[in-house]
Amino acid sequence: MSFKILDPTNEAVPVTRQVTPRPEKLTGRLAFLDISKPRGNVLLDRLQEALEQRLPQIEITRYTKPTFSKPAPDALRVEIQRDNDFVIEALAD
Amino acid sequence: MSEDTTTYDSTSGGALEASGDDITAQLAAPSFKLSNLHGDTVTRTGDRPSVLCFIKEDCPTCIAVLPVLSALHNSLAEHIDVYLIGQTADGNQRMTEQYDLPFSLLDDSTLHVSYASNIEIVPTLMVTEADNQISDALVGFQRDEWQTLLQNVAGRLGTAGPTLDWDRLPLWRPGCGSLSVDPTHADRLRAEAEDSPIRARNIEIGQLDDPFEFMFDQGFTDGLPVVPPTAERVLRMLAGTRREAQEVVAVMPPNMGEVTVEKAAINAVMAGCKPEYLPVVLALVEAICTDDFNIHGVMATTMGASPVAVVNGPIRERIGMNMGIGALGQGNRANATIGRAVRLIVRNVGGATPGGTERSTLGSPLKFTMCFAEWEERSNWDPLHVERGFEREDSVVTVWAMSSGPSLIIDQESLDGDQLAGTMGKTMETIFNHKAYSHTNTLLVIPPEHVDTFARSGYTKADIRERIQTVTRRDIQDLVADETAGVGIKPELAEKMAAGAPGLQLSKFAKPEDVHIVVAGSEAGKFTGCFHGWVAGPKGSIPVSRKIEEV
Numbered sequence: 001m002s003f004k005i006l007d008p009t010n011e012a013v014p015v016t017r018q019v020t021p022r023p024e025k026l027t028g029r030l031a032f033l034d035i036s037k038p039r040g041n042v043l044l045d046r047l048q049e050a051l052e053q054r055l056p057q058i059e060i061t062r063y064t065k066p067t068f069s070k071p072a073p074d075a076l077r078v079e080i081q082r083d084n085d086f087v088i089e090a091l092a093d
Numbered sequence: 094m095s096e097d098t099t100t101y102d103s104t105s106g107g108a109l110e111a112s113g114d115d116i117t118a119q120l121a122a123p124s125f126k127l128s129n130l131h132g133d134t135v136t137r138t139g140d141r142p143s144v145l146c147f148i149k150e151d152c153p154t155c156i157a158v159l160p161v162l163s164a165l166h167n168s169l170a171e172h173i174d175v176y177l178i179g180q181t182a183d184g185n186q187r188m189t190e191q192y193d194l195p196f197s198l199l200d201d202s203t204l205h206v207s208y209a210s211n212i213e214i215v216p217t218l219m220v221t222e223a224d225n226q227i228s229d230a231l232v233g234f235q236r237d238e239w240q241t242l243l244q245n246v247a248g249r250l251g252t253a254g255p256t257l258d259w260d261r262l263p264l265w266r267p268g269c270g271s272l273s274v275d276p277t278h279a280d281r282l283r284a285e286a287e288d289s290p291i292r293a294r295n296i297e298i299g300q301l302d303d304p305f306e307f308m309f310d311q312g313f314t315d316g317l318p319v320v321p322p323t324a325e326r327v328l329r330m331l332a333g334t335r336r337e338a339q340e341v342v343a344v345m346p347p348n349m350g351e352v353t354v355e356k357a358a359i360n361a362v363m364a365g366c367k368p369e370y371l372p373v374v375l376a377l378v379e380a381i382c383t384d385d386f387n388i389h390g391v392m393a394t395t396m397g398a399s400p401v402a403v404v405n406g407p408i409r410e411r412i413g414m415n416m417g418i419g420a421l422g423q424g425n426r427a428n429a430t431i432g433r434a435v436r437l438i439v440r441n442v443g444g445a446t447p448g449g450t451e452r453s454t455l456g457s458p459l460k461f462t463m464c465f466a467e468w469e470e471r472s473n474w475d476p477l478h479v480e481r482g483f484e485r486e487d488s489v490v491t492v493w494a495m496s497s498g499p500s501l502i503i504d505q506e507s508l509d510g511d512q513l514a515g516t517m518g519k520t521m522e523t524i525f526n527h528k529a530y531s532h533t534n535t536l537l538v539i540p541p542e543h544v545d546t547f548a549r550s551g552y553t554k555a556d557i558r559e560r561i562q563t564v565t566r567r568d569i570q571d572l573v574a575d576e577t578a579g580v581g582i583k584p585e586l587a588e589k590m591a592a593g594a595p596g597l598q599l600s601k602f603a604k605p606e607d608v609h610i611v612v613a614g615s616e617a618g619k620f621t622g623c624f625h626g627w628v629a630g631p632k633g634s635i636p637v638s639r640k641i642e643e644v
Binding site: 009070 | 294295308356360
């Protein structure tokens with residue numbers, strides 16, 4: 001006789017997500033998200049300088065998570081998604 | 094045949110002597126597909142009159158009625174459906190061979206049909222009508238009753254009754270307990286029944302697979318073996334709470350898995366919990382799945398925080414928790430398994446696994462389990478849960494996100510409260526690092542000998558907190574990063590802060606309440622345990638208390 005156990009997991013089937021197609025060229029609106037880790041702003045400052053020199057056609061907007069220790073609030077995610085074409089998120093430390 | 098399987102005790106007497114009406118109301122006429130001894134499937138749908146009898150081989154009364162069943166088969170089986178059902182496959186075979194039975198016993202060795210029919214005693218004889226109502230039933234054997242019943246059936250069918258020398262049969266024999274109510278099988282049958290509270294997916298483990306190895310392979314464990322969560326064990330675990338099995342206790346990040354009471358019970362079985370621990374596990378799950386506690390961040394942080402739980406109130410004694418010698422260590426089942434169960438739920442239902450969304454750089458032994466009880470009676474202080482607004486009689490669990498500990502604060506010399514709390518403060522200055530001020534919180538586990546030192550000075554918990562804040566107070570300039578160590582407040586920020594508040598000083602903790610205090614440990618030893626917090630407050634984690642269900 002076989003031995004049966006009960007599934008201890010949430011039994012959810014993970015959704016397979018497609019990676020958004022990568023464009024040939026970076027244009028449009030770009031969100032910079034600082035997750036509030038120390039020196040995340042330093043990283044983003046340098047990156048912004050570099051990108052603005054090389055890619056004058058993009059428009060960068062800076063966003064900040066209230067705390068790195070929790071997921072971004074829904075409102076912030078909606079705002080970033082609504083107003084931007086790309087996101088760069090900085091971890092740092 | 095073993096005598097001790099025969100039910101002679103007074104508890105079964107009621108059923109044996111109950112009137113026919115009582116028995117018919119108690120029983121249920123089953124629909125089934127069962128195999129007979131030839132391997133043929135026999136189906137009963139319940140839309141024709143029938144006679145059924147349940148027996149088992151190791152019941153002397155069942156053996157005694159075999160001649161009756163043979164006569165019943167020979168005289169009535171042509172006129173009415175007769176189902177003679179045995180409860181063990183081997184027993185059916187042996188009875189047939191030994192007593193040369195003229196009928197082929199049906200195999201109910203899974204006991205599903207016996208269970209569904211509410212059979213408590215064998216033999217049970219029942220007569221059913223075309224509408225599947227039970228019109229007559231007998232349990233055990235009383236000769237005149239069996240004779241009357243079978244003659245009545247024969248009379249209604251217009252045929253002769255069983256040909257049998259009734260005088261050779263005993264006058265009366267009590268029945269035996271049905272295997273379907275035997276504790277060895279009852280939990281499994283309840284789990285497999287249609288009205289079972291179990292909804293989780295069954296996972297079948299191959300005959301050649303070792304269940305323990307299988308569960309390691311599936312990633313269900315914390316790296317230590319777990320108890321296989323069979324339906325029987327989970328049912329027994331569910332008896333530890335009054336809550337419905339499918340009630341959602343919490344939605345747990347990162348995968349937002351629904352922690353039902355059943356899923357919590359499954360993981361509690363795996364962790365090694367007793368059913369009476371389940372209410373603590375459920376309260377803890379509720380506590381960590383709050384926005385205040387932030388289990389998502391606690392698991393995801395590279396710093397490696399973990400839930401540390403303290404239990405207060407009467408349940409400590411009831412479930413045998415350790416608050417004395419070695420309370421924070423191994424050896425006590427409740428302490429060890431409650432924390433482990435919650436951690437397994439975080440892994441299996443929440444989906445936080447090391448290397449996945451659990452990103453701790455080093456990990457920590459705290460991540461296996463950390464739960465203990467406060468020795469409330471060993472000090473004159475209000476215990477933790479009373480400080481936090483609960484009644485002393487309430488059972489409560491409180492949980493913190495702690496990044497390390499217990500590290501020891503060793504003080505075998507101080508003779509009064511000022512000195513001892515001074516040692517504590519100065520030792521804790523280096524939590525995180527020596528310049529990390531107002532960042533975190535702490536849980537101090539004070540052992541009896543240190544409690545006594547404080548008691549001699551009339552020291553309250555508030556006094557300890559105040560003293561710690563006083564001895565750790567430092568000028569803001571002392572907390573600035575320097576050549577010795579790169580950590581600390583940035584000079585420009587320190588200047589800005591000082592400009593607004595000349596002579597500004599900071600204490601180690603943002604507020605005295607960030608020093609949490611409980612009593613535990615053995616009578617001997619002047620070592621206070623100090624847990625170091627994580628990011629304290631709304632930006633990280635706030636300790637949460639939950640009242641534990643009274644069962």
